[in-house]
Amino acid sequence: MGQTIYVGLARPGKAQADPCSGTSETDTPADVHRAQIATIGSWRAKWTASAERRRQRWLERQKQNEIEKRQKMQYVIRRKACLTRLYQARADLGMDNMRETGEPFMRYLARTYMSDLRLLAVRHHLRQQVMTPADYAEMMIWYRRAQKECGKSAAAQVKKQKK
Known part of the structure; x- marks a missing residue:
């Protein structure tokens, strides 16, 4: 982790051949390849972390939706049971x-x-x-x-x- 990887810019101390490409005259193809791999690796790590966070949020939403659905069903069941008891009590009293x-x-x-x-x-x-x-x-x-x-x-x- 201590090594600095320069991506998109020429490293200090090297003459820059093409300002747009980010490579210098003295860069070897291996240096360019390493920089590309570092870029791809960095992007991939960020993307997988982001995807994992999205997946976790989705799972949390699914769990919350299930809990809410269960609570609604339990409320309906409790309400029906309460109404039935009240109605039965009134019917037993002839009311x-x-x-x-x-x-x-x-x-x-x-x-x-x-x-x-x-x-x-x-x-x-x-x-x-x-x-x-x-x-x-x-x-x-x-x-x-x-x-x-x-x-x-x-x-x-x-x-x-x-x-």
């Missing part, structure tokens, strides 16, 4: 959300001439499953539609009674 949100939905299904057995099956399914926000939203859309229909029919009956 399941069939009374709060499900009954209008069941009335809507009943108006579609479903059999009582089928209605019981739907009610059982709703009690067993934790209702997702999408299910709730769909149920409320049906409920509002049913309310509008009921409102129209009630208004029509009032008009008939007045006549």
Whole structure:
């Protein structure tokens, strides 16, 4: 490591033949070859070190992504378990959300001439499953539609009674 390798410049004390080439008149082909090897070796060492650093950063990112993905999955599992426990506790106390949100939905299904057995099956399914926000939203859309229909029919009956 103590030896200085001059790359791209003529060594001190030698006349320079071509300022662009970095070689001097007295350089032998072996000197030029050694300088080229030193340049290539230096470049290769830097490049491999840089590639290794990039690879390490990539591996760290992959590990971090895996950890984040695992944490998200565990959060979803914990959330579902918590919701299921809460819902089951409410159902055990007879406070399941069939009374709060499900009954209008069941009335809507009943108006579609479903059999009582089928209605019981739907009610059982709703009690067993934790209702997702999408299910709730769909149920409320049906409920509002049913309310509008009921409102129209009630208004029509009032008009008939007045006549």
